[in-house]
Amino acid sequence: MKPQDEFTCIVCPRGCRLTVDGDLLVYGARCSKGLTWANQELSSPERTVCTSVLVTHGDRLLVSVKTDRPVPKDSMRSIVQTLYDIIVEAPIAMHQVIVENPSDVRCNIIATQSVERIG
Ligand code: SF4
Numbered sequence: 001m002k003p004q005d006e007f008t009c010i011v012c013p014r015g016c017r018l019t020v021d022g023d024l025l026v027y028g029a030r031c032s033k034g035l036t037w038a039n040q041e042l043s044s045p046e047r048t049v050c051t052s053v054l055v056t057h058g059d060r061l062l063v064s065v066k067t068d069r070p071v072p073k074d075s076m077r078s079i080v081q082t083l084y085d086i087i088v089e090a091p092i093a094m095h096q097v098i099v100e101n102p103s104d105v106r107c108n109i110i111a112t113q114s115v116e117r118i119g
Helices: 032-043 073-084
Strands: 006-008 017-020 050-056 062-067 087-089 097-100 108-111
Touching: 017 032, 050 073, 073 097
Parallel strands: 050 087
Antiparallel strands: 006 017, 050 062, 062 108, 097 108
C-alpha cells in the first residue's frame, strides 16, 4: 500500500474509509481496532485463508477449512497450493487440524465443518 492510498477497514461491518498520508498516518478510523489493523496493513498485511480440501470416504467431496490465525498475505498462494495436493480421509471433526504449518507458514489448517464417513 502506498502513502495517500485510500482503503476500507475490514475489521467490522461499518467499513470505515481510511486514508494514509505521506507520513503513513492513518485517518478516518472510528476506533482503535481499525487504527491497529490499518497500521498492520501498512507494515505487513495478513489474512485468514479460507478454502476447501478434497475428502475420501466422506458424505461430501470437500471439507471447508481455514487457517487458525491470520497469515502473511504473500504466503496465501503457497498455502492454497499445498492444500490443493491434499486428500483427507473421513470422518473429519469440526476444528480438526488438517495440516500443520503448510508451506512452512506458522499456522494450522482446521476444518470448519464435520464430515461423516460412508462406505
Ligand atoms: S475503524 Fe473501527 S469502526 Fe471503522 S470499520 Fe474499522 S473496526 Fe469498524
